[in-house]
Amino acid sequence: DAKTTQPPSMDCAEGRAANLPCNHSTISGNEYVYWYRQIHSQGPQYIIHGLKNNETNEMASLIITEDRKSSTLILPHATLRDTAVYYCIVRILQGPDKLIFGTGTRLQVFP
Amino acid sequence: NAGVTQTPKFQVLKTGQSMTLQCAQDMNHEYMSWYRQDPGMGLRLIHYSVGAGITDQGEVPNGYNVSRSTTEDFPLRLLSAAPSQTSVYFCASSRLSAGGSTDTQYFGPGTRLTVL
Numbered sequence: 001d002a003k004t005t006q007p008p009s010m011d012c013a014e015g016r017a018a019n020l021p022c023n024h025s026t027i028s029g030n031e032y033v034y035w036y037r038q039i040h041s042q043g044p045q046y047i048i049h050g051l052k053n054n055e056t057n058e059m060a061s062l063i064i065t066e067d068r069k070s071s072t073l074i075l076p077h078a079t080l081r082d083t084a085v086y087y088c089i090v091r092i093l094q095g096p097d098k099l100i101f102g103t104g105t106r107l108q109v110f111p
Numbered sequence: 112n113a114g115v116t117q118t119p120k121f122q123v124l125k126t127g128q129s130m131t132l133q134c135a136q137d138m139n140h141e142y143m144s145w146y147r148q149d150p151g152m153g154l155r156l157i158h159y160s161v162g163a164g165i166t167d168q169g170e171v172p173n174g175y176n177v178s179r180s181t182t183e184d185f186p187l188r189l190l191s192a193a194p195s196q197t198s199v200y201f202c203a204s205s206r207l208s209a210g211g212s213t214d215t216q217y218f219g220p221g222t223r224l225t226v227l
Contacts, residue, residue, distance in 0.1 A: 034215075043115070043201050043218030044154065087153065092212075099216065101146075101153030 004088045009106040012082075018075040020105050022088030025069045031090045033064060035073045038104070039084040047073065047086075078109045112137050115219035117202050123225045124192040132187040132222050134202030141207040143185040144216070147171065147198040154201060160185055161207060192226045199223050 005023040012018040024033065034049040048055055048062045050071075055062045061074040075082055087104040118133045136143065144159035146169075156169030160179040174196060176188040185204075189196060200222045205213040 041199065041221065043203070043220055044216075045218070046215040049215070099154070099156070101155075103151070103153050 004090060004102055006086070006088050006102065006105045008103065009108070011108050011110060012075075012078045014080060014109055014111050015077055018078040018082065018107055018109070020073040020075075020086050020088075020107065021070065022073070023070045024088070024090050027068050027090050028092075031092050033062065033068075033071050034089045034091060034099070035060070035062065036087045036089065036099075036101075037084040038087070039081075044087065044101075078107075080109050080111065083107060083109045114138065115202055115204050115217050117200075117219035117222050119222060120220065121223050123227065124189075125227050126193060128192050129188065129190055130192065132189075132200055132202075132224070134185045134187065134219060135183050136185075136202075136204040136217070137183065138204060138206075138217065139182060140204035140217075141182065142205040142213050142216075143179065144169070144203050144205075145175070145177065145185070145187045146201045146203065147196075148201065148221075149198050157187065157200075189224075192224075194226045197224060197226045 032049050032051050035047040036044040038044045048057055048060050050062045064071045085104040085106050087101050089099055115136045141162045145157040146154040148154045155171050157175050158169055158177040160166045163179050163182055166177050179185050202219040203216040205216045
């Protein structure tokens with residue numbers, strides 16, 4: 001699976017959009033981009049995933065660049081409860097899942 | 112649905128002791144896995160299973176055993192605990208597609224283990 005690079009930390013004001021970047025310059029054509037988050041030592045929680053098209057669900061939007069070498073997770077209206085570590089993972093949807101978690105981005109939402 | 116449950120939530124062991132971390136899921140997921148998370152680090156895969164009777168090693172399997180006798184349960188055994196196994200342990204489960212790939216994973220709340 002391709003390696004991802006994320007900033008170690010970010011801040012965001014409550015009510016504003018949080019944009020979390022991820023670089024995956026060595027991603028291959030059949031690898032998906034997944035985002036999980038981990039709120040204060042709880043188990044990781046799935047957020048969203050995509051292959052090449054932009055995706056949106058009730059939690060977030062995922063924007064993938066046309067060359068697929070980077071992506072951005074957008075939380076449109078961040079709340080204090082969105083304070084967490086966000087992990088960007090790339091993986092092939094083939095065979096058993098072996099999610100490779102890096103150190104992620106620690107997002108701090110402040111009032 | 113309770114989702115993925117783990118017991119105990121906290122455990123303190125002495126070096127050399129053995130114990131079993133329990134994991135259960137009620138979603139009829141074929142795939143289950145165990146991760147460990149050390150302070151300031153991401154999760155690392157210990158063992159996984161794609162169905163009852165089938166297990167395989169992940170990234171850091173040494174010192175741990177698993178078995179999968181039912182779809183619901185996937186216990187993790189520490190045979191002789193060492194301080195290096197002090198960590199937070201997460202269990203996860205997922206559906207498997209017809210092609211064998213996993214869907215999104217659901218994680219349990221974790222077990223915090225300290226080995227003295």
